[in-house]
Amino acid sequence: MPMKWISVLLLLQLSGHFSPGSCGKVLVWPTEYSHWINMKTILDALVQRGHEVTVLTSSASILVDPNKPSAIQFEIFPTSLTKDDFEDILMRLTSKWTYMPKYTFWTYFSLIQDNILEYFDCIQKLCKDAVLNKNLMRKLQESRFDVVLADPSGPCGELLAELLKIPFVYSLRFSFGYTIEKYSGGLPFPPSYVPIVLSELSDQMTFMERVKNMMYVLYFDFWFQAFSEKWDQLYSEALGKSCPYLVA
Numbered sequence: 343m344p345m346k347w348i349s350v351l352l353l354l355q356l357s358g359h360f361s362p363g364s365c366g367k368v369l370v371w372p373t374e375y376s377h378w379i380n381m382k383t384i385l386d387a388l389v390q391r392g393h394e395v396t397v398l399t400s401s402a403s404i405l406v407d408p409n410k411p412s413a414i415q416f417e418i419f420p421t422s423l424t425k426d427d428f429e430d431i432l433m434r435l436t437s438k439w440t441y442m443p444k445y446t447f448w449t450y451f452s453l454i455q456d457n458i459l460e461y462f463d464c465i466q467k468l469c470k471d472a473v474l475n476k477n478l479m480r481k482l483q484e485s486r487f488d489v490v491l492a493d494p495s496g497p498c499g500e501l502l503a504e505l506l507k508i509p510f511v512y513s514l515r516f517s518f519g520y521t522i523e524k525y526s527g528g529l530p531f532p533p534s535y536v537p538i539v540l541s542e543l544s545d546q547m548t549f550m551e552r553v554k555n556m557m558y559v560l561y562f563d564f565w566f567q568a569f570s571e572k573w574d575q576l577y578s579e580a581l582g583k584s585c586p587y588l589v590a
Contacts, residue, residue, distance in 0.1 A: 365392040366488035371499035378405045381513045389413045400468045402428045419478050421471040428464055435461050469498035473580045501577055519562025533559045
């Protein structure tokens with residue numbers, strides 16, 4: 343489906359959170375590069391419809407530029423992560439992802455796994471600097487937003503929504519192994535029928551391809567187990583109660 347139509351569908355979904363004839367206040371948790379470019383299209387459309395859009399971003403942000411003339415508002419929070427360090431991590435991940443030779447599934451993901459986990463460690467630091475900033479959270483609560491629009495490739499939007507007690511909407515949908523969709527969203531993904539993203543399998547799988555798909559599912563389940571353990575502590579600390587990330 344062309345990107346502009348995907349954006350339109352997401353816009354309609356987001357608009358459904360507001361009553362007819364009214365305009366809402368949207369808080370945005372973005373990520374960088376192509377994800378921001380895609381989300382910016384949605385935000386511009388929301389502004390044109392009269393909604394008030396505020397992008398929450400860190401002082402280490404690379405592409406999200408609050409200095410450019412825009413009807414979108416920006417809330418910048420401080421972080422000890424430098425822009426250069428953040429950009430270096432993103433560039434190394436992007437370069438390896440883009441230019442790595444075409445290996446088998448197992449070799450490919452084993453080689454980029456460390457880079458991906460390093461990226462999520464950075465996002466976790468940004469998230470922690472935001473949600474544990476009492477002055478910032480007080481300001482966001484007083485602003486009375488109606489919804490959080492978040493990019494799932496940068497976790498934290500759902501935590502912000504929980505803290506502010508408002509709904510949230512993802513700007514796109516898929517995680518490695520559909521792990522977040524399965525464990526947080528409760529969506530069914532039977533491995534005999536639904537091929538794992540990036541596996542290059544189709545929905546018409548042979549028996550051996552279904553076995554292979556099941557192995558991919560188990561691989562990402564174990565992978566995200568290690569990932570989620572790092573986030574469980576932050577979610578529990580921010581919410582003041584035990585709250586595992588994948589079921590938040």
